[in-house]
Amino acid sequence: MGIVVQFGAGNVGRGHIGHIFSKAGYKVIFADIDDQIISLLKEKGYYTVRLIGETIREERVEDFEIYHIDRDRDKLIEYISQADIISTAVGPNVYLSLAPIIAEGLRIHRPVPTNVIACENFYRSTERLKEEISNYLSPIPELIGFPNVEIGRIVPPSERGSLTVNVEDYDEFLIEKDKFVGPLINIKGLEFVDNFDLFWKRKIYTVNMGHAILGYLGYLKGYVNVADAIQDDWIRGVLVGALQEARNLLVKLGLDLLYIDGYLDILLKRFSNKNLGDTVFRVARDPIRKLGPEDRLVRPALECEENSLPFENLATGIAGALLFDYKEDKSALELQEKIKKEGLDGVLKDICKISPESPLARKIKEQYINLEKIKNR
Template identity: 35%
Template sequence: MKAVHFGAGNIGRGFIGKVLHDNGYSVTFADVNADIIEALNQDQSYTVHIAEENGASYTIDDVAGINTAQNPGALKEAIMEADIITTAVGVNILPVIANAIAPHLEARTATGRPLNIIACENAVMATDALKEAILDTTGSINPDVVSFPNSAVDRIVPMQTNDNILDVKVEPFFEWVIEESAWAGTDKLEDVTYVPDLMPYIERKLFTVNTGHAAIAYYGRTLGLDTVSEAMEDEKVESFLRDVLSETAVYLTEVYDFSRAEQDEYIEKIIGRFKNVHLSDDLNRVGRGVLRKLGPDDRIIKPLTWLHEHGLKHDALARLVSFALQFDNTEDPEQIRMNTLIRESGIAAFLKKHSRLSEKLIREII
């Protein structure tokens, strides 16, 4: 079995690539990073290290690389042979990936072999966005052959520098949940959870792991801290984190069928992951993309708005918005753009237009 994975970064190699390899797939990574692609083709293997005390190491072999900017012919050949295509590139790059896949789908469809295309991104229903972008080019796709299951993915992969450019360090925990009804064929992946309704799992992860990470980053930087480990050693940060996740837990248990006991157990697991000293990350990196994170359907604003509209406690999430507004990572293009917008129109106008908050909620935040 063969897989094409777009995105040869740490998440692609350390998470999705490893799961595919463990399921018996020969994995071809497609990327524009010439150094990574050259190393993949030269070594044809790399090592995944588990970030914990005495953590295990796993050799991922039978891999190759394609430089999509320089070798479109090889990409077409790989897609023709692929049984599954995955991505881990960032949701904003999916239209570019769609342009790389679309020209070859008609010929691939003619083979009649089932093909699953899955966007493994940190976004809600990212595969739908990839499918829509592909359809903009192809016009139609035979659903009996090509399928687009949505998925939810979760694994912390910290910033790192390794002696071998291909080796990667990842946390022990991972979760990959796939939309079962949209899966093509009968060969399902092991160590992957298939569910009839994906949205509860997407939002549970988004409003616990990602909201939690945002709380640590934005409040931690407000206190002058630099890393996740430093922040998680500060009682004020952990207390604030728990307040935030207690509020998002209300949203998750009211909207979906998770019990409060289930969610509380999940929260403790997530906080334990944040405290893993082997995973410590730079808070500026964790908090980057602030405009996206303050979007109306993202990790902070959506649960905040819902709780406010239902007259439920939302103080911690409102404070989190205020900390995000004070975040000042001048190396983040979104940060620079947000600062410009606020300077031109003020905080209230920014939150009304960008985050689509009500005037009452805006007054609370201010």
């Protein structure tokens, strides 16, 4: 049917992107730097996707090849030049480094439409990749599209080096319709949307925000699993309150209720899925990034404040993040050092870009004091 070059053969790359396109008949070409997983996948010639819902089922993926990004550069450039889709899922701190090899393949691409998508978990990541590629390929041919994407399947960690990838049995893969070049592709689990920004905010302000609240408040109260944390009456109350605040904001911004209420009902069930085995440490990790002004907690809280909407529960989530001190998380330890040196006001100003005198900051500081009592019990 076509070729997909997928940079990153990790949990998202194999468990979501590779899985969806392979099922649709595409030949998937993985590119990675992990010698262990490259050798294993080459030797076995297949991997298993374990789809975890109320029940668990498995699907086997076989029609793929895998190459090393550096050692097999020429082979990958050849595949990029023929690809229908070029995708990345390697992490927000790494993916822009792929611009030179992608540009090299696009430079010799056959004169047919192709699309580059960055499946990285932050705002308009494909646009940023396009900007980086333009440093190596300018002008970029009009037959190459760069639609932003949003993926919503929960992918908890799998054992490193395992042939089996654990994923949530839920499809959410949205593509920015007006930036896609060529005929729209019809694949189960893939949806083209107008008003991409609103759908992106829906995901970040509900799925990612909700996970963060469960992670930070669950950690404070000593829970290990997300599905256990959501059963705590107080945590669930804060979560539901924060989702209501996000719902009010999304409606104010113009998203139809048709795309919100049912989505939130399903989301609470997804968070409660014990079979996923998702941990509070995973969803809370890297608090400095997650406390950023454009990220899952601070951005919706700031927008609520700007729109004169309630934000108390979002402020509680931010306060919980500021208290996250998990000793195996480098970012958490760095955050605690910053709080000791700069105080809460300094961290709110420097990391969150929240004015320390604002109503939002006052509420965060008030909730921080309240949550410290829970932490010290």
